[in-house]
Amino acid sequence: MYRRIILLTTRNRSGISPSAEHSINITNQQETKRISVSTCPNRQRMLYNKGVCAPNKRPFSTSTAISKENEESSAPKTGVTEAKVKEKEPKKSGKENLLDLLSAMKVDVTTKKKFQALKSQKSKEQPRVHPESMESATSMFQKATTEQQAQKESLSPELIAAASAVASSMPLKKSQMESELLQQLRKHESDTEVHKKAETNNIGNIIADMKVGKHPNARSPNRPANQIRFDDDGRGYTHDRGVVNEFDAVRRRKSLFTGKRLNIFPSTTDTTETEPKEVSVPSLWDIELAGQIAAVIKHLPRNGFEEMIQWTKDGKLWQYPINNEAGLEEESDVPFHEHVFLDSHLEDFPKQGPVRHFMELVINGLSKNPYLTVKQKMEHIEWFREYFQQKEEVLKESEAY
Amino acid sequence: MAASVLSRVVKSGFEFLQTSFRITSQAGNVEQVRGYYVNWRMLRDVKRRQMAFEYANDRLRMNAIRKNTILPKELQEIADKEIAAFPRDSCPVRIRSRCVMTSRPRGVKRRWRLSRIVFRHLADHNQMPGIQRAMW
Numbered sequence: 199m200y201r202r203i204i205l206l207t208t209r210n211r212s213g214i215s216p217s218a219e220h221s222i223n224i225t226n227q228q229e230t231k232r233i234s235v236s237t238c239p240n241r242q243r244m245l246y247n248k249g250v251c252a253p254n255k256r257p258f259s260t261s262t263a264i265s266k267e268n269e270e271s272s273a274p275k276t277g278v279t280e281a282k283v284k285e286k287e288p289k290k291s292g293k294e295n296l297l298d299l300l301s302a303m304k305v306d307v308t309t310k311k312k313f314q315a316l317k318s319q320k321s322k323e324q325p326r327v328h329p330e331s332m333e334s335a336t337s338m339f340q341k342a343t344t345e346q347q348a349q350k351e352s353l354s355p356e357l358i359a360a361a362s363a364v365a366s367s368m369p370l371k372k373s374q375m376e377s378e379l380l381q382q383l384r385k386h387e388s389d390t391e392v393h394k395k396a397e398t399n400n401i402g403n404i405i406a407d408m409k410v411g412k413h414p415n416a417r418s419p420n421r422p423a424n425q426i427r428f429d430d431d432g433r434g435y436t437h438d439r440g441v442v443n444e445f446d447a448v449r450r451r452k453s454l455f456t457g458k459r460l461n462i463f464p465s466t467t468d469t470t471e472t473e474p475k476e477v478s479v480p481s482l483w484d485i486e487l488a489g490q491i492a493a494v495i496k497h498l499p500r501n502g503f504e505e506m507i508q509w510t511k512d513g514k515l516w517q518y519p520i521n522n523e524a525g526l527e528e529e530s531d532v533p534f535h536e537h538v539f540l541d542s543h544l545e546d547f548p549k550q551g552p553v554r555h556f557m558e559l560v561i562n563g564l565s566k567n568p569y570l571t572v573k574q575k576m577e578h579i580e581w582f583r584e585y586f587q588q589k590e591e592v593l594k595e596s597e598a599y
Numbered sequence: 600m601a602a603s604v605l606s607r608v609v610k611s612g613f614e615f616l617q618t619s620f621r622i623t624s625q626a627g628n629v630e631q632v633r634g635y636y637v638n639w640r641m642l643r644d645v646k647r648r649q650m651a652f653e654y655a656n657d658r659l660r661m662n663a664i665r666k667n668t669i670l671p672k673e674l675q676e677i678a679d680k681e682i683a684a685f686p687r688d689s690c691p692v693r694i695r696s697r698c699v700m701t702s703r704p705r706g707v708k709r710r711w712r713l714s715r716i717v718f719r720h721l722a723d724h725n726q727m728p729g730i731q732r733a734m735w
Contacts, residue, residue, distance in 0.1 A: 478627060552669045560663070581660055589674060596671035 353383055354533075386534070453497060529571050536572050538565045543579050552598050553586055637702040644697055647688045654689035658682065 361383065365376035480488075499505040509515040517524060540561045547557050560582065564575045586593065593599035636642045661682045665675050687693070698707050698714035706715040713721070722730045 479630075552671065556667065556669050559669075577656075578660065581656075585660075585664075589677065592673055592677060593671065596673050598671045598674070 353380070353387065357383055357535075390530075454495070526571070532572050537568075537575070540565055540575065540579070543576065546583055547586070548599055553593065557582060637700070640704075641697055641702040644695055647693050650686065650688045651691045651694060654685060655691070658685065658689065 358380065361379040362376055365372045365379060368375050499508055506515060510517060523530065544554075544557055544561065548554055557579075560578070564570065564578065567575075586599070590599055634642065636645065661678050664670060664678045665682065667675065695704050696707050696709060696712070697704050698717060699712045700717045701714055703714035703716070707713065708715065708718060711718055711727075718727070721727050722732075
């Protein structure tokens with residue numbers, strides 16, 4: 199494999215390197231050595247160190263400026279094309295390479311759609327062999343970006359109708375008012391959605407920046423396991439598996455009951471459930487037995503990390519990064535107008551008088567309270583309703599109801 | 600106490616056995632009461648906290664009616680009597696912050712819920728993350 203690379207470099211030292219992708223890679227390496235070193239595995243680094251870069255700096259100077267934007271997006275892609283190019287070995291003349299360069303340079307404006315279009319083009323040109331981990335990183339990044347694109351701000355028709363009603367009630371500039379109101383509502387929706395999905399975007403970005411790691415045991419060698427292989431001396435040796443691999447599968451199992459069903463035994467279906475026995479109080483022996491069984495089944499934590507995981511599952515430890523709305527996931531789906539506009543719940547109260555005044559103050563306070571759920575607010579209002587209905591006589595005496 | 604002991608053990612992770620039992624509230628047998636609190640005063644404080652949590656909403660609403668210039672005074676007097684009729688342990692004023700380890704009622708730092716002696720002991724033995732002896 200390495201012999202091929204050396205041949206390539208010696209042939210093309212004076213001219214331009216074999217393919218357009220190579221040129222982009224080199225410019226990338228010059229610009230951002232950090233990224234390219236981390237993404238390219240060792241054999242690719244050897245290629246560059248052979249001196250392909252040195253004599254060819256001038257023709258790439260123009261492309262560097264343009265390809266700056268393409269850097270990060272093409273860094274993972276170029277790693278893949280590297281692997282492909284070495285296997286295929288296209289030999290082009292200098293002129294063809296220049297033309298390739300120019301055509302590649304045309305793709306300068308990087309919107310995400312164009313990046314994807316470019317990538318699909320490249321994939322059509324050359325059939326590829328994806329290393330698995332590479333595919334997962336880029337595909338995850340792509341998924342995160344497509345999710346962002348696919349979001350459309352959708353307002354419920356009620357809100358739109360309400361906005362138009364408000365705008366029409368205003369004396370001047372109705373259309374402008376309406377558009378402004380709708381804009382505000384859309385902005386509010388997009389803000390809440392961004393806030394909700396901020397975590398997924400960050401994860402996608404983090405993963406895209408991470409270096410590609412390859413699973414050590416992913417590619418099992420083509421030879422059957424335990425086959426005797428022969429060195430040059432003529433001595434045979436078997437591939438030593440080592441103790442680690444045996445325990446690997448066992449360790450991956452987190453408990454006895456995970457994993458695929460083998461369907462060896464017929465599953466018994468209880469048509470008539472046995473009636474639960476009535477025991478007055480479980481005796482101490484029963485409790486002890488139950489505790490023993492529970493202790494055997496659950497796996498004791500092997501280290502501090504597993505202990506903390508267990509505590510988090512139990513609810514003893516908060517979830518990190520700290521989420522201020524930890525127990526309130528359902529609440530985030532409730533639209534804001536149910537929190538703020540509570541006037542409609544005041545229908546059962548008298549329309550004038552101190553009671554009404556008092557309840558309006560209550561509702562004013564509740565609408566400003568961001569810490570209560572809508573249910574809790576409704577409970578408060580209902581309690582007051584019942585209380586004042588009970589005390590009707592007292593209130594009527596003092597002419598308050 | 601017996602019910603709480605049982606419930607605590609029963610909850611600790613063997614739900615599959617629970618279906619076979621039915622715990623009736625009328626226990627004929629007398630069992631020894633064993634708890635995990637340091638002393639009875641701590642237990643009483645725990646009970647007060649639980650009761651204060653139960654009655655918190657009611658007290659809030661009653662006080663909103665009482666501390667008011669809008670509603671008629673007769674109603675407020677009635678509300679005064681009603682709130683006085685709540686159980687005594689339901690008011691949050693009776694809660695005393697005690698040390699979690701020793702149940703000491705005085706010298707308790709609120710952030711760690713520990714008395715000063717226990718705090719010092721743990722900090723000197725390096726059991727408190729981020730706590731260091733001050734020196735300046």
